[in-house]
Amino acid sequence: MVNLLLIFWQPLLGTNVFPTDEKPRYIEGMAISAAFTFFTGVLAFGLRSLLVWENRKLDQKYGSNKNRVVSQPGAEGVESEVGEEIMAQLSDMSCDDKPSPA
Numbered sequence: 001m002v003n004l005l006l007i008f009w010q011p012l013l014g015t016n017v018f019p020t021d022e023k024p025r026y027i028e029g030m031a032i033s034a035a036f037t038f039f040t041g042v043l044a045f046g047l048r049s050l051l052v053w054e055n056r057k058l059d060q061k062y063g064s065n066k067n068r069v070v071s072q073p074g075a076e077g078v079e080s081e082v083g084e085e086i087m088a089q090l091s092d093m094s095c096d097d098k099p100s101p102a
Helices: 002-017 027-062 065-070 086-091
Strands: none
Touching: 002 027
């Protein structure tokens, strides 16, 4: 949805932010682009921090993945992270082990 809005506004922003009289350096346009890139990085870091914080709260309330796997019936004494076995199998596969397309 946001991508569609950006595509819609791109011609309008391009003509106003990168005017032809600022050729060839386009200082104002490049500064605005750099500012939006920095702002996007700040938003990404903020989202990551929020998700880490929420995951810690959920781990305190429900336990971590390791605790949930070990506490399941039949898994007594097994210490494993969810999906760890699958990743180990995938990393051990060579190119010859993978099926070839028909």
